[in-house]
Amino acid sequence: MFLASFPAGPWQANCYIFGFAEGRAVVVDPGVDALASVNRVVTEQGLTVEAVLLTHGHIDHVAQAADVADHFGVPVYLHALDRELLTDPTSGRPQMQQMVEQLGVHVREPADLRLLHGGETLSAAGASFHVEHAPGHRPGCVLFRVPLVEPFEEAPELTELIFTGDVVFAGSIGRTDLPGGDDAAMRATLRDVVLALPDTAALLPGHGPTTTMGHERTTNRYLDKGYLA
Incomplete structure (x- = not known):
């Protein structure tokens, strides 16, 4: 198994490079200025990016998704409800336009965009990624759940890895006060999706530590019942 990560851009969004099969990998959430670091890791490790x-x-989380995918000639997987952000990253908020311009980012759809709806299982880099729809922070938030095919020597109790994006962090959750955020949907996701996850899952969030x-x-x-009531 190979797993590397680095915080990308001014908001320090975690970008992950991961795969079970030797020499094969996927890239999760390549954000602002991520391409150079992805290229460095891939070259140093002799990896083939598959998705x-x-x-x-x-x-x-998506600023350089098209750049990375088109560079390696691979598909991008995104929930259908968040496709709009690939063409309008400001979510219709004019006050966000200046910030986007300052970042020097031009978000666009990749050549090969494949839309998710939740419930799918994707196969890439020797791993199976089960897609759990988890709205609240955004309508198109998903979790990517990956069963461990063999135990970690350092943590043999772990049974799966879960890329959680901005749904749940160490000690916190994703905010719901941005365009597309929905507090009621987030609480439902936390009750019905997150709390159903096994204690033996490692959570790899979109910001901060594992x-x-x-x-x-x-x-x-x-995740307390009092908060979710």
Whole structure:
């Protein structure tokens, strides 16, 4: 198994390069200025990129998705409800336009865009990625769940990896006050999707450090029944 990550751009969105099969990888959430770092890792490790997976459509997670995918000639997977952000990253908010221009980012659809709806299982880089629709932060948020085919020597209790995007972080959750955010939908996602995850899952979030579901279940106040009632 290969797993590398780095924080990209001014919002430090985590970009992951991952795969089970030797020499094969997918890229998850290549955000602002991510292409150069992805290229460096891929070249140093002798990897073949097979797909780009996007947890949602916010610009800090997708800014260079098309650049990475078209560079390697691979498809991009994104939930259909967030496709609009590939052509309008400001979400219709004029006040966001200046920020996008300052970033020097031109978001566009990749040559090969494949839309998700939730419930699919994707196969790439020797891994199976089960797609869980998890709206709230954005209508098109998803979790990518990957069963571990063999245990981690350092953490043999782990049974799967989950790329959570901005749904759940270590000690927190994604905000719902941005365009497309929905507090009621987020609470439903936390109750019905996140709390159903096994404690033995490693959570790889869109920002901040990796955690586990077992740790978040007992320490993350946003997963408390009182908050979700």
